[in-house]
Amino acid sequence: MKLDYTQALKRVPDAQGVWLLHGAEPLLEQNLLQILRQDWQSKNIERQRFDLQSAQDWKQIFSALNSLSLFSSQLAIEVHGNLKPDAQGLKQLKSFIQNPQGNLLVVVFPKQESQSLKSAFFQSIEANGILVSLNAYGRQEQQRILMQEADKIEIRLDDDAWQWLLYHHENNLLAARNSLLNVADSCADSQHITSKDLQLALQDQSRYSTFDLGDACLKGDFMLAHKILNFLLQSGEAPTLIFWVLQKEMRLLLQLFEQPQNALQIGIWKNKIPVYQQALRRLTPQLLLQWPTLMLRTDCAIKGIGNQKVEDLFLQLIYSLCGATIPLQYA
Template identity: 60%
Template sequence: MKIDYLQALKRVDDARGAWVLHGQEPLLEQNLMDAFRASWQKQEIERQRYDISSVSDWKTVFNALNSLSLFSTQLAVEVHGNIKPDAAGLKLLKSFLQHNEQNLLLIVMPKQDSSSLKTSFFQTIDANGVNVALTANYPRDRQQILAIEADKLGIKLANDAWAWLEQHHEHNLLAAKNSLMRVSDTFAEVDVIEIEHLYACLQDQSRYSTYDLSDALLAGNLAQSIKIFQYLMASGEPLSLILWSISKEMRLLMQLFEQPQNALQLGIWKTKVSQYQQALRRLSPQTFLAWPSLLIRIDASIKGLGHENAEHLVQQAIASMCGKSLFH
């Protein structure tokens, strides 16, 4: 079954079987993942996460799905990566879909091209699972998505203000959401946000986004990366979204190190392959080994677990991606 982002949001609590989320809209992915995790916590469903770096990892995933812990009746397995199951993995997927009605396999992938969407893996998902394209190709879709974000913030926009907001951000949903957060703080007493409110609030902004942070990290520019990070924090960017961007780039670099010939298959845009290759030449395998545990520490600190400062840890991750260290 194929559904869109808004339909997926309504089905989160009842999600079972196999779901695939794919696209290049970080706001949509983060919102859905937050909704899933909140639902699992509310329903007391055990959650496990796996990152796929080779085809053989799928066997571990399906073994996990078929073996609950003593204290769980349901399991949600969250899988991240861009490597699809091979023939043996597909057989395990079909068996899971036929016999395991309570558990959920949630697969999160980058944007897929048309040929990838025609593979046996996606055909199996379309026929027996749920295929969610994280896209918003039309102005009406983007406005509907952002209207939900505005509603969360308790603000309303005039019709022409929506058009101005979209034009200002060139269809970048994440940047548009940040602007909604900024205007809601600046004009908290205004009933309906007009163009002049948006203009007054946004005209002097540098308009950095997490995409700019990714570019600076890949270039190894520590000073610019820290500057963008500080700007994003000051403008109300959720730390969880900044972590999402950093972990995505770390994951791609680690996968490219293991599979240097498979840049396009990993979801790296053709025009950016050279940037990733340049970053790899700057970094060492020992650096990669430290990243998974650092990401876990950041995630835990954002959720209020432990005693470490999340912002300081993120700055450590930024420095590490730039090939430098904050401490000697």
């Protein structure tokens, strides 16, 4: 069964079997996982997490699902990564789906292309489990989700403020939510927020933003991108937000490379299409092929997997996005 974010929220109390979450919206992923975890905690359901580093890790996952601890009657396992199980693992997955015994397997993948969703792995889950798309298409849906976030912190935005927020963050719901938190702190005595309140709150927040970093990379200005990256790291910006912007630009460029005539359809704003096209002319197909592996390594480093430094991998990302040669000490 396919569900969107809102539909999935309603089914959390009855969740069992296999759920697979995929999409390009970290905020939706965070929210849904948080609500699932709260539900498990309220029901005293044991929770375990696995981070996929190889297809062989699926053996450990299914082994854990078949061996509850002495103190648990139900188990919820979170699996994070982007590696599908092999033939044996797929067989075990189908067996578990048929008889979950009240247990839940939640698989968290990045956004999947339509061709990938046609594989036996995804088709099995769609037919017998829950496939959740974590995307928010169009401004109306994005505003509806962000209004729920605003309700949580008890603030109200006027129409101009909503337009400014959505335009400024260009589909990044997580950054937009963080801006709502910032303006709530800055305007603690006021529940009614204007676009001027938002602009002042963000101007006070920092000299550079993660969006400035993305823009510098798209323009191929490595010196500026490096300067902004250092500023963000020194000012305590969350690595997940820095990575979100960098991988967003990489994924858009990869999609534009494959679909040069569909810039608007893949989510590039009309006034920014020339910037992306110019960036592509600066990049080689060989360099683009390295990006999925580089993004995966960075994601693992942020989660504490492996021994590479997140800062070094961020440098590799901005070197690559700018089309510059990566120095040996960071390669």
